[in-house]
Amino acid sequence: MSNDEILTEFARLVQEITGINAAQVTADKSFTNDLDVDSLSMVEVATAAEDRFGIAIPDDALKNLKTVGDAVDFIAKAGVAA
Amino acid sequence: MTSGARIVAFGEHRPPRVVGNDDLPAALGTDDAWIQSRTGIRSRRIAGPDESVVSMSADAAGKALAGAGIDPADVDLVLLATCSMPTQVPGGAAQVASALGARSAGAFDINAACAGFCYGLSAAADAVRAGTARTVVVVGSEKLSDWMDWTDRRSAILFGDGAGAAVVQAASKPSIGPVVWGSDGTLSSLIDIPAGGKLNLDGPAVFRWATTSLGDIARRACTAAGITPADLDLVVPHQANLRIITALARSLGATNAVVADDIVDTGNTSAASIPLALARMTADGRARPGDRALLLGFGAGMTWAGLVIEVP
Numbered sequence: 119m120s121n122d123e124i125l126t127e128f129a130r131l132v133q134e135i136t137g138i139n140a141a142q143v144t145a146d147k148s149f150t151n152d153l154d155v156d157s158l159s160m161v162e163v164a165t166a167a168e169d170r171f172g173i174a175i176p177d178d179a180l181k182n183l184k185t186v187g188d189a190v191d192f193i194a195k196a197g198v199a200a
Numbered sequence: 201m202t203s204g205a206r207i208v209a210f211g212e213h214r215p216p217r218v219v220g221n222d223d224l225p226a227a228l229g230t231d232d233a234w235i236q237s238r239t240g241i242r243s244r245r246i247a248g249p250d251e252s253v254v255s256m257s258a259d260a261a262g263k264a265l266a267g268a269g270i271d272p273a274d275v276d277l278v279l280l281a282t283c284s285m286p287t288q289v290p291g292g293a294a295q296v297a298s299a300l301g302a303r304s305a306g307a308f309d310i311n312a313a314c315a316g317f318c319y320g321l322s323a324a325a326d327a328v329r330a331g332t333a334r335t336v337v338v339v340g341s342e343k344l345s346d347w348m349d350w351t352d353r354r355s356a357i358l359f360g361d362g363a364g365a366a367v368v369q370a371a372s373k374p375s376i377g378p379v380v381w382g383s384d385g386t387l388s389s390l391i392d393i394p395a396g397g398k399l400n401l402d403g404p405a406v407f408r409w410a411t412t413s414l415g416d417i418a419r420r421a422c423t424a425a426g427i428t429p430a431d432l433d434l435v436v437p438h439q440a441n442l443r444i445i446t447a448l449a450r451s452l453g454a455t456n457a458v459v460a461d462d463i464v465d466t467g468n469t470s471a472a473s474i475p476l477a478l479a480r481m482t483a484d485g486r487a488r489p490g491d492r493a494l495l496l497g498f499g500a501g502m503t504w505a506g507l508v509i510e511v512p
Binding site for chain 2: 156157160161162164165177180181
């Protein structure tokens with residue numbers, strides 16, 4: 119998957135879990151400051167992304183995913199490793 | 201050997217002081233909407249200086265014994281599930297037994313944190329079935345406000361104080377368990393109170409563990425009891441966070457069950473949360489005699505224990 123494809127799919131997951139319109143979920147957005155995704159919703163997004171992309175996002179890695187772009191990059195790298 | 205054990209009564213102690221979300225210290229930087237959206241909690245009870253783990257336990261257990269018409273002198277064993285005693289030693293169970301007037305009872309504490317009441321209930325049922333005891337008092341009691349860092353909003357918004365108790369006696373048919381329990385000490389750092397310190401909680405990590413593990417534990421507890429989740433009348437999980445409770449209810453498929461939501465105005469009272477919820481639901485009629493209730497404790501350790509009981 120290209121990063122654009124990952125972003126599209128990831129944005130869809132975020133919309134499903136948080137109700138935030140997928141169009142708002144762009145690479146430069148901060149989960150906390152721009153999208154108001156709280157820490158527990160981040161866990162729900164992460165576990166959904168693990169299932170969808172067939173990867174693992176450990177708690178320590180999750181804490182470092184500040185922006186949507188961080189998450190997409192992590193998923194892309196983890197997907198290649200998998 | 202007796203064929204079974206059952207709960208004959210519940211009792212509770214809720215501290216009179218109600219602390220709403222907007223009453224919490226300003227240093228936390230939180231407000232009512234922020235706390236409600238993350239936890240489902242609107243208010244909690246906080247114990248006063250004259251309310252201790254022991255005194256709250258004795259009040260809750262005394263009410264349970266009175267409700268069942270049992271003389272405290274007939275109690276053989278007092279099990280106190282708590283992780284917030286002010287003293288490392290002694291434990292509190294012996295003081296609870298003395299306060300009750302249970303003069304011939306054995307007594308010990310159980311520190312399995314938020315899973316403690318379910319461990320205690322299972323141990324009580326085993327003691328009755330084995331003939332070690334005829335009447336057992338199981339208490340979950342916490343004064344976690346003593347152990348809060350009131351500047352740490354990851355933990356201080358969540359917890360409350362209180363005590364709940366159950367009396368267990370022999371029965372012609374089994375009405376408690378079997379228990380499905382487990383532990384994972386590799387996760388010991390997720391929730392802890394270090395020596396001389398305050399409570400630390402890694403909320404997101406606990407949330408992830410809970411939302412990915414509890415459904416399976418709950419289903420296994422139902423299977424052990426010979427029923428399916430659809431047969432449950434009540435689901436009473438440890439009241440950790442309403443979002444965990446909601447996620448569990450969704451994944452479990454207990455479509456006919458009332459799900460306990462005592463956390464909303466009680467907060468997370470650790471070992472006390474399940475008996476507090478049961479006592480209230482029994483008193484207000486949501487739990488009726490003969491109802492089958494899944495109890496599911498989980499917390500620091502990590503430790504967990506689930507079992508199906510019949511409501512007295």
